[in-house]
Amino acid sequence: MTSRRKVSMVLILLLVLAVPQDAFGSSGGKIGQSANGCGCHGGGANQVTPSLSGLPTAGYAPSTTYGLTIGGSGGPSGSQGGFNLDANLGSFSNPGTNAQILSGEVTHSNANSRTWTVDWTAPSSGSGNVTFDLTVNFVNGNGNTGGDGYGTDSWNLA
Incomplete structure (x- = not known):
């Protein structure tokens, strides 16, 4: 292999590694988006x-x-989607098929579903009000963000 070809290969590899992870999508889950939504999908909010x-x-x-x-x-x-659920108190456990718990939040583990399950255990007595923040994203499966849509909602428990 010539030195010019080696340099080209190294530059290509560095370019690929420099691309932010979000550029490749989040079919394996996304956290930190439960309250604000997932603006990376082109269809927009409240769909x-x-x-x-x-x-x-x-x-x-x-x-x-x-x-x-x-x-x-x-x-x-379609049948593909994702979500991010967070609660300020209590804990999540036992994620169902196509769901996972990451950093205390619940998210999808792949994009092959539009329904997910998880258990939530309430906090101890006297802990206060619990707020659940949820973003749900439904995608059309065309491989890009155009035509996808999401929505956010919040629930409070005393």
């Missing part, structure tokens, strides 16, 4: 209405575990 079921309607019982289901409606047709 998807997030849903979070399984929360108690009359406030949480301390140290009780609740089975939550995450989903949404609206947005582009």
Whole structure:
């Protein structure tokens, strides 16, 4: 291999490594986006209405575990999507198929679903109000961000 070819190969490798990870998408999960949404998808905000079921309607019982289901409606047709769920108190465990827990938040582990499950354990007595922030992103699967959509929502428990 000539030295010119070696230099070219090294430069190409360095260029690939310099591209931010977000440029390759987040089909394997994204955290830190539960309140603000995922502006990297071109369809825009408020095209998807997030849903979070399984929360108690009359406030949480301390140290009780609740089975939550995450989903949404609206947005582009298809079967692919992602989400990011965060709570300021309590803890998540037992993520279902296509979900994972990263840094205390719950997110998708691949883009092959639009419904996910996870358990949430309420904090101990006297901990205060819990806020859940959720972003749900539905994608059309065309390999780019055009036509995708997302939405954000928040729930409070006393």
